[in-house]
Each structure stands twice: as structure tokens, then as C-alpha cells.
Amino acid sequence: MKGTTKKTLERLLFLCSFVLSSIRTSTTLDTVTPSQPISDGQTIVSPGESFELGFFSPGSSRNRYLGIWYKKISMGTVVWVANREAPLFDHLGVLKVTPQGNLVLLNSTKGIVWSSNTSRAAENIPDARLLESGNLVVEDGNDDGPDKYLWQSFDYPCDTLLPGMKLGRNLASGFDWFLSSWKSTDDPAHGDFTFQIDLHGVPQLVLKKGSVIQFRAGSWNGIRWSGAQAMVRNPVYTYEFVSNETYVYYKYELLNSSVFSRMVLNASGVSQRFTWIDRSHSWVLYYVVIVDQCDNYAFCGAYASCNINKSPVCSCLQGFEPKSPRDWSFLDWSDGCARRTLLDCDKGDGFLKHAGVKLPDTTYASVNKSIGLEKCGELCSNKCSCTAYANSDVRGGGSGCILWFRDLIDIREFSDGGQDLYIRVAASELGNIGAKRSSNDKKLLGIIFGSVIFIAMLAIGLILYIRKKKAKTKNSLEKDCDDEDENEVMELPIFDMKTIIKATENFSIDKKLGEGGFGTVYKGNLNEGQEIAVKRLSQDSGQGLKEFKNEVILIAKLQHRNLVKLLGCCVERDERMLIYEYMPNKSLDYFIFDESRRKELDWHNRINIINGIARGLLYLHQDSRLRIIHRDLKASNVLLDSKMDPKISDFGLARMFGGDETEANTKKVVGTYGYMSPEYAIDGLFSVKSDVFSFGVLVLEIVSGRKNRGFNHPDHQHNLLGHAWRLWMEERPLELIDDILGESCALSEVLRCIHVALLCVQQRPDDRPSMSTVVLMFGSDTMLPQPKQPGFFTERNVVEAESSASKNDSSTKNEITISLLEPR
């Protein structure tokens, strides 16, 4: 009897609170107390409404779980689950706090499905609340000290590391904070993968499947995990690592708490960081823990190092050779390498320095933070079992000492950054390696003999070649007399008019590919089936035949994988034509400015294109013998080959059309509005830095998928440059990113692109970096200077520039193009 009244009362209470909660619509409850449980359908919300706690069903499952998710983000991204292993099968679950301070989750028959375990009994009436950080805490309002919380969900991470959560170990209380993956997107039960700090030897961050290490981020070197090159200072979060007697942990905090960022280990064992981008309403990938082949744990086996820029990627360390040469030659590196000469501790071994590496597995290593490198070397040298040593902290020139005691596993080389590692080898190996002498003298002899023959053959070949050359140049028009070095002028095939007419079906309109500043481009097919692009130049260059050919030959010598290859030319009467390799994928503008084709260029393609353009331009500016200023770099002048690799076109053409500078200034204004630097458009001053400006514009266009010119935004009158600058100043640069890129992009990389682009479009040419600096900036993670205001960032400026330059804006084709040769 008593039981049923209680039940009715409870039902009534439940109904009441249910009605109440539906009346109070969005603001559900703040806390759970012993007298105020929550049931399925009710939630509690953090004070700033970032997070919400309640019941949910993951993926396509119908099971119910108690969990925490982002409230402000409608996608319902779950960050924590209570009853991971014990789902409820109906909507009748209830969460309670017991008077002792335990959270209990009850099913419909009041069976306990899950409970928390308080660290001490509550002294006052406890309550459970959700903090703004996403931490569910139980407190009794009694204590402000370290034991303030009777229990907190941050001590029991699931698959997500939120800002402020710790990954590591509390050595005093025994809390082991690690991420463990869900079984699947439908099932939050413990999956196969964990991401944790392994405390054996020197603490290191590892990703495991079961008990097997898949990936090792490495030990902490004072700045980052030894193998996590991509961990750099960034505008989104800061991080720290603590290792002392009581704690070993990693954690991060957001720089701006209204930006959401989380680290998650997904059900397939991929550990990634996402940042929420409001504008595109999606989680964008910011950082992936495993980047390439070399990140697979022990990919090359023992005593070998992995270098992703080499082929094959694995190689034995100096003084070591493949353990099973046969497997090794079949690209199975798992057996690793062994010493060529055994150690002999008594005779005194030596150490070889390997610079720029990820330190090997520290499971069997020890650290002493208070001694320096020299002492470290002594210690290692004095212990015969010590196989290597290194600084434990790289800050300020290095300090601390790690000693390794077993095989050295999971080393990789970085092209940039990385640490110095000193590896023990037999004393005799030191000499060998110094002189690069092979122990096998016969082999050496063979090499010398082979080399002599090779050199002799080379010499004979050269003599023959020069003779032939001399004979040919006699009856060749193209001899360049001014420069002795030009003697080995490459001879450019001359196509005859008939061939070209046939190839292009008499310049059929169907074969027309496009029209540029210098003339019209047609597609052609040669007899052999080769596809070509024919540029039929407009006829106003005013250049003589011989000069024209000389120019073409000079330009044909510019060869770089990011420049379109000139195959030949055709000159007959007034016709002048250039024959290029054909690019099946058209030009960059065809993709990035097109609503649907944009999707075909993911971030990987785009960064590849940006890097390619940078290298091509660097070659023109600096590495080619001519030093060419392009002067009309733009999206339509960047062609794409079948692999979507970029090739700059129309370079050097201005040389033919240029004439002198005065002419350039008065007769023709060069370049394309939207890409022209201010000093050039207004004053006609050009330099390599004007190309750098155009490059910067192009990068912003590639990142955003928007045109600089013709850009419009409801909030302001600026062009794309101005828009990018505004977002940069407001510290919201990520909003520039093309929505379509979504999760394909690595945000840190995108940010760097935007940063470099803004440096390139600065108002003053002197402030802009040279292309060689730009290439360096892309290739490393050094700190970049703050950009200053860009040139031409308002539409008004552009209009001014247009009117001050001679107007030639009849159609969309306002491209009068000249590029320039700077004498060397």
C-alpha cells in the first residue's frame, strides 16, 4: 500500500516537472538534486548554454544513453556518455543524485544501470550541475579546495578531449585520463582504440589498438611531442604538458572561449581536432594526429629511420644494415636493421649524431631533467647497455637528458625541426663512416673502375655532341651571338603552317580553347595523336622575324614542372604561333570560380596548386637565366594538367610584345585589374614584387573560391583583399575559407596560406616577401610577421586606379599583357 502511494506521488511529481519543463520551453533545469531527478526528455544546461546533459540515441540506434553534447551546435555532437556499456532500452530512464553524492541512472524498474562513485560522502545536500566547460560535477557546497567536487565527468573521458580536460595520470589519486573510442557511431561502448600517455620509461603519447601501439606522438620535448611537427602556436588554442611527482598530463585551453574546438578519437581509431566554423555550420578538421606512412609505429623496424621525402622511405641508420636484405629489397622493412660491427664496450664505442629526428620509443629509456648534454653523453658512454642519448628539452639550446637502453625503434627524419639524437656505434664504424669507405675493397675498386669508364664515355659523348652542334649551328637562324653561354642553344622545332592548319582544322571555332591578351588559343591534334595547344598571336608586336624567333627560343629554354611547356613555334608571313603542350583540365578559374566544379578541388588539390604556382614563379624570378616578371599572373593563366598540377602559362610573352618601358606605360597598361599591385597600376612601376602581389591575390582567391574583383559582401564595400584584411584584423580569418572545403582542410595550413597571402598583398612593395621567402614560409612553421594593410582593398581604390590607368575595359577581357625582362 505504502509502495503504491509513493509510486503515484513520484509519477505525479514527474508529470509536474515534465509539465513545468515544457512550459519553461528551452530553459530546462540547472541542477539535479536528490529531490529533483531528471528523466528522459528533460535536460540540464550549462550557465552559458554551451553544453547540455540529457538522454539521447546515437546514430541509427534506438538505445538510450545519458550524455553531454554541444547545445549551441544543432548537430548534437556528443562529447561524453555515462552508461557507455549499459544502454537503456526505453525512454523511461531517470538520473538521480543520492544524498551521499552519487549519481545513479535508473531504468524503468528502478534497477541501477550506471552509477558514479563519489570520492567522499557529501556533508551537505549535494547537487549535480553542468559547467560551461562541459564538465558535469557533483558538489556539496562545502569546500573550495582541490576536493571541491565529489565527482566530475572530466575525470572519466570518453572519446573526446574538451578544453581544460586532462590526458594523462594523477599519480596521487590514480585517475587515469585517456580517450577511448566508441565501438561504432551507433554504439558508445568501449571500442578498440585508446589515446593515452604511456608512463613506461619516459612518458609519451600513444595511440593503441587493444594493447598494440599504432602511433606514437613521442615524448614531450618542452615545446611539443617529439613526433608532432604540426603542433605549433596557433590562433585557436594553447597547450601545456605537466610532468611532476603528482601529475603527468597534457591539456589545452581555448584562446577565445566562444570558439568551439575539440579533440576526438573516432571509432576507426583516427584522432583528430575539429574546430566549429559558424559560417559554414560545420566542424572543420584542424589537425590530424597521423599524417603519413612514417607515422605508423615502427614502420621501418629497429635502427632504421623513416623519411617521407625519400624513396624508399626507410633506410638503415649509419653503421647499420638491413637485418634481412631480401625482405628489405622487397620493401618489407619490418625486420629493421642490425649493427654492421658489434659493439665492444671495453674498447670504447663512439656516438654518431643524427640531426632533425623524432626521438625513438622511450618505453625503455630514462630521463634526468637536471643534467646537460655533455654529462648525458658521459653517462651513456659509461653504461654498456645504453644505446643512445639526447636532450629531453629542446628549449633554449637544449637541456635535460634521456638515455635509451634497448633497440631504437620508430625514428623518423624531419626536413625541418626535429631533434639531435646520439646513437652508439662501434668505434671502428666511426672511422668508416667518416671516410665513407667501404669495408669491401673490391667493391671500391669496382666503383672506381666503373667511374673511369663512365667519365670516359661521357667525354666522348660530349665531343661528339659539340661537333654535331657546330655543324648544325652553321645553317641555323637561331644562333644567339651575344652570349657565349648561349652556344648550346636548344633548337626549337619549327612547325609548318600546313601542319598547324590540319591540326586545328583550319582554326575551327570548335577547336577554340580561349582568348587571352596575346591572341587566341586553339586545340590541335598532330598526326601522331599528340594533343597540342596553339596560340595564334595577335599581329601587332612590330617585331622582326629573327627577333621573334630569338625570343621564342629564349622562352622555350625556361623549363620547369610548373610552367607550361613550349613545344615549338610556327612563323609564316604575318602569322606567328606558339605551340604548347595541351592541358586537359583547362585553367584554374574554370574550377575555383564555378559553383559546381569548385567541389572538385579539395584542400589537398588547392594547397598543391598554391605551392606549384609559388615554385613556378620563383623559377621565373630567380632560378631561370632570364629573370622574367610575369606581370599578368591570374587564375586563368594557371593551367592544370591531368593530375591537377598547376602550370603557369603566358610567361615571357611580354618580352616579345614589350618594346621599351615608355611604350608599356603609354601605349598599353598591362595586367588584369584585380591582380595588379597599386604601384604598378597607378605609377606603372613594376618589379618582381608586383608579381608577388598578384600571387597573394590568387592565393586568397584559391582559399576562398571568390574573385577579388567583383567580390561583394553585404557588410562592406571592400573587395576580397579588403574582406580578408577585415577578417584578419577581427581575428576571424577562418571565415574566409571556401565553405565547400569543409572537412578536407587542415586549418593550420589554411591559416598559414591566408597569412602569407596577406603579406604578399601589402601596400608597399618593400614590405612584401620575395618568392623565395614565400616558398620558405610555406615549407616551414616559423613565425610570420604581422601583415600591414594591403594595397587596393576598397572598390573605390580600384576605380581610381582604373581611371588613372588608360582604360581598356570594354569587356570581361581587360587584359593587355606584357611581362618584363630584368637584366641580370
Ligand SMILES: *[C@@H]1O[C@H](CO)[C@@H](O)[C@H](O)[C@H]1NC(C)=O
Ligand atoms: C533494470 O536494471 C536491472 C539491473 O540492472 C535489471 O535487472 C532489470 O532487468 C532492468 N529492467 C529493465 C526493464 O531493463
Ligand SMILES: *[C@@H]1O[C@H](CO)[C@@H](O)[C@H](O)[C@H]1NC(C)=O
Ligand atoms: C568506489 O570507490 C571505492 C574507493 O574510492 C572503491 O573501493 C569501490 O570499489 C568503488 N566502487 C565502484 C562501484 O566503483
Ligand SMILES: *[C@@H]1O[C@H](CO)[C@@H](O)[C@H](O)[C@H]1NC(C)=O
Ligand atoms: C605538479 O604540477 C601541478 C600543475 O602545474 C602543480 O599544481 C603541482 O603543485 C605540481 N606538484 C609538484 C609536486 O610539483
Ligand SMILES: *[C@@H]1O[C@H](CO)[C@@H](O)[C@H](O)[C@H]1NC(C)=O
Ligand atoms: C571571440 O570570438 C567571437 C566570435 O567569433 C567574437 O565575437 C569575439 O570578439 C572574440 N573575442 C575575443 C576576445 O577575441
Ligand SMILES: *[C@@H]1O[C@H](CO)[C@@H](O)[C@H](O)[C@H]1NC(C)=O
Ligand atoms: C574516422 O575519421 C576518418 C577520417 O576522417 C574517417 O575516414 C572515418 O570514417 C571515421 N570513422 C568513423 C567511424 O566515423
Ligand SMILES: *[C@@H]1O[C@H](CO)[C@@H](O)[C@H](O)[C@H]1NC(C)=O
Ligand atoms: C640526475 O642527475 C643528477 C646529477 O648526476 C643526480 O644527482 C640526480 O640524482 C639525478 N636524478 C635522477 C632522478 O636520477
